[in-house]
Amino acid sequence: MLLPTIQQPEQLKNLSVQELEELAVEIRQFLIEKLSVTGGHLASNLGVVELTLALHYCFDSPRDKMIYDVGHQTYVHKILTSRMDKFDTLRKHKGLCGFIKRTESEHDVWEAGHSSTSLSAAMGMALARDLKGEDNRVIAMIGDGALTGGMAFEALNHIGHEKKKLVVILNDNEMSIAPNVGAMHNYLSKIRSDRHYLRAKDEVESLLKKIPAIGDRLAKTAEKMKDSLKYMMVPGILFEELGFTYLGPVDGHDLNKLIDTLTLADNVDGPVLIHAVTTKGKGYHPAENDSHKWHGISPYKIESGQVLKSVGNPMYTEVFGQTLVDLGKQDDRIVAVTPAMPGGSGLIPFSKEFPHRMIDVGIAEQHAATMCAALAMEGMKPVFAVYSTFMQRAYDQIVHDICRHNANVMFAIDRAGFVGADGETHQGVYDIAFMRHIPNIVLMMPKDENELRHMMYTALQYNDGPIAYRYPRINGTGVALDERLECIPIGTWEKLTSGEGCAILACGPMVEVAEEAEAMLKREGIQVQIVNARFLKPLDSAMLDHLASSGTAMIVLEESSQAGSLGSAVLEYYAEQGTHDVVVSLMGIEDRFIEHGSIKEQRAEVGLTAEAVCTRVRDLISPASGNLSKRSFPS
Ligand SMILES: Cc1ncc(C[n+]2csc(CCOP(=O)(O)OP(=O)(O)O)c2C)c(N)n1
Ligand SMILES: CC(=O)[C@@H](O)[C@H](O)COP(=O)(O)O
Numbered sequence: 144m145l146l147p148t149i150q151q152p153e154q155l156k157n158l159s160v161q162e163l164e165e166l167a168v169e170i171r172q173f174l175i176e177k178l179s180v181t182g183g184h185l186a187s188n189l190g191v192v193e194l195t196l197a198l199h200y201c202f203d204s205p206r207d208k209m210i211y212d213v214g215h216q217t218y219v220h221k222i223l224t225s226r227m228d229k230f231d232t233l234r235k236h237k238g239l240c241g242f243i244k245r246t247e248s249e250h251d252v253w254e255a256g257h258s259s260t261s262l263s264a265a266m267g268m269a270l271a272r273d274l275k276g277e278d279n280r281v282i283a284m285i286g287d288g289a290l291t292g293g294m295a296f297e298a299l300n301h302i303g304h305e306k307k308k309l310v311v312i313l314n315d316n317e318m319s320i321a322p323n324v325g326a327m328h329n330y331l332s333k334i335r336s337d338r339h340y341l342r343a344k345d346e347v348e349s350l351l352k353k354i355p356a357i358g359d360r361l362a363k364t365a366e367k368m369k370d371s372l373k374y375m376m377v378p379g380i381l382f383e384e385l386g387f388t389y390l391g392p393v394d395g396h397d398l399n400k401l402i403d404t405l406t407l408a409d410n411v412d413g414p415v416l417i418h419a420v421t422t423k424g425k426g427y428h429p430a431e432n433d434s435h436k437w438h439g440i441s442p443y444k445i446e447s448g449q450v451l452k453s454v455g456n457p458m459y460t461e462v463f464g465q466t467l468v469d470l471g472k473q474d475d476r477i478v479a480v481t482p483a484m485p486g487g488s489g490l491i492p493f494s495k496e497f498p499h500r501m502i503d504v505g506i507a508e509q510h511a512a513t514m515c516a517a518l519a520m521e522g523m524k525p526v527f528a529v530y531s532t533f534m535q536r537a538y539d540q541i542v543h544d545i546c547r548h549n550a551n552v553m554f555a556i557d558r559a560g561f562v563g564a565d566g567e568t569h570q571g572v573y574d575i576a577f578m579r580h581i582p583n584i585v586l587m588m589p590k591d592e593n594e595l596r597h598m599m600y601t602a603l604q605y606n607d608g609p610i611a612y613r614y615p616r617i618n619g620t621g622v623a624l625d626e627r628l629e630c631i632p633i634g635t636w637e638k639l640t641s642g643e644g645c646a647i648l649a650c651g652p653m654v655e656v657a658e659e660a661e662a663m664l665k666r667e668g669i670q671v672q673i674v675n676a677r678f679l680k681p682l683d684s685a686m687l688d689h690l691a692s693s694g695t696a697m698i699v700l701e702e703s704s705q706a707g708s709l710g711s712a713v714l715e716y717y718a719e720q721g722t723h724d725v726v727v728s729l730m731g732i733e734d735r736f737i738e739h740g741s742i743k744e745q746r747a748e749v750g751l752t753a754e755a756v757c758t759r760v761r762d763l764i765s766p767a768s769g770n771l772s773k774r775s776f777p778s
């Protein structure tokens with residue numbers, strides 16, 4: 144066994160290619176075994192074993208900067224950089240991060256989680272290197288999916304212009320999470336698969352070499368012919384025209400070829416793009432067969448590939464997906480738009496029912512948002528189905544193209560709140576803050592999956608501009624689903640208890656936390672009232688005025704950034720109303736990034752628990768509290 148002997152990447156340089164190949168087998172076995180217990184991004188990592196070995200064999204990390212796009216495919220990098228023994232804690236609370244993490248290793252030089260940033264980072268590091276007069280290499284590994292992200296094209300454009308020495312490894316496995324889409328994908332497929340195309344290229348090149356330079360006029364003709372033939376035959380001409388030296392396509396599992404190609408690339412002065420062709424899920428049959436499912440996988444049985452699904456009520460995402468099918472049958476104006484997340488967003492049923500009305504635009508949130516605005520302006524009812532965290536990419540398009548046009552776009556914001564194992568790069572905790580201040584937007588969050596369905600129906604009937612509903616990455620509550628859907632009056636909250644006493648204004652899954660706290664406090668003889676603050680914009684001003692006039696102390700309980708979200712909106716409201724003798728205590732997420740772990744652990748870490756709510760209520764109502772001194776600013 145070679146793997147246990149590898150503590151540092153430089154040890155690879157002493158191995159023969161055959162030994163590297165043996166190491167690749169051991170690494171795959173290690174990944175398959177470890178992730179059968181922890182879960183994680185198995186397919187992507189199985190696909191980059193040889194690429195990562197060749198990278199560390201040919202270059203010298205951390206002096207040479209290795210930048211991984213998204214960073215979900217860095218388990219092999221972590222194995223080779225002394226973290227093998229931590230894989231039992233992969234994506235666990237305070238354990239090994241599932242993405243690149245600078246605090247874990249000096250070899251982790253660029254963190255991500257969101258796609259398509261690697262080329263910009265590579266350009267920045269190459270520019271800094273040259274300005275400092277240093278000579279380290281800069282290598283970025285980007286997948287074919289990540290290459291569909293607009294940022295990647297911005298960076299390609301700039302890199303090709305500046306012609307800095309750097310290497311881009313395009314890991315082309317034909318897959319994003321789902322099968323990849325787009326014209327770039329089709330172009331790469333042509334290069335990858337047209338063997339005739341490649342054979343012809345050799346013949347053409349040998350022909351071109353035979354054309355003697357005869358006299359100036361003919362020589363110019365020959366040159367033009369060479370260019371046009373090259374244009375037709377040389378694969379990767381697109382990248383060549385952008386200023387890169389294109390090398391490939393090369394078998395991304397052939398270590399000999401990879402090492403030769405990386406060595407060749409290292410001798411090119413200027414930007415090089417290596418087109419590596421790989422198989423996502425390589426080496427594990429279930430993952431190779433269905434790399435969409437095995438992109439991000441739960442624990443599984445190795446022999447059968449049976450996933451050990453956690454039991455529980457249907458996820459909110461599932462209820463969303465099924466309800467959208469029902470609504471889609473009633474209204475053929477509905478078009479679902481997803482930036483590369485058809486599976487994760489629950490849109491597969493809708494795409495099967497309405498293949499022409501589910502549009503996957505690739506990893507292109509900005510394009511998706513603006514396209515939705517135009518769809519709406521042409522009378523369609525677009526659903527922009529997007530994870531909260533990835534919607535951050537489209538902030539300007541939401542302001543400039545959707546809300547300013549007051550376009551009837553419906554936002555289905557999934558993964559709202561803590562997301563668990565993906566951690567800080569994926570937490571859906573900022574969208575209330577960055578959406579509620581945009582004019583014309585209506586923003587809702589249901590207390591359960593039944594209310595989600597009513598909100599989806601409300602959004603469909605709403606024709607006064609953009610309207611959004613946000614829902615979490617958790618199982619539903621199991622509440623019965625109404626057959627008949629009705630509109631919820633815009634801007635109305637829901638009083639869930641008849642009692643008086645301290646009011647807990649809770650949204651989304653925090654309603655359940657509030658109900659748990661209410662039961663605990665009742666046993667102490669303390670009454671609280673619970674309000675389902677299901678509209679984040681507009682607020683229920685009548686309810687807020689009533690609470691203030693009755694002198695009720697309030698707690699705003701939300702699984703989102705405390706700064707700028709619902710709690711801030713309530714404080715702003717009272718300030719604008721000149722209501723100064725009101726007590727509002729905020730319970731949200733403090734001003735820091737919350738790392739990976741379970742959602743339960745993340746909530747506990749920031750005090751979004753029933754116990755913490757009870758403590759806050761007791762503090763608020765205790766005689767010593769002196770209400771006014773308790774006017775609460777974000778804690
Ligand atoms: C901005 C953004 N949108 C969506 C995602 C979700 N996402 C994570 S990995 C991935 C596909 C990446 O495909 P590729 O780059 O080809 O990597 P592979 O997994 O195929 O190796 C997507 C869409 C993301 N991380 N960032
Ligand atoms: C790496 C990445 O961004 C995606 O794979 C993401 O992890 C998917 O998240 P879900 O598992 O919540 O769909």
Ligand SMILES: [Mg+2]
Nearest residue numbers: 286287288318
């Ligand atoms: Mg891919």
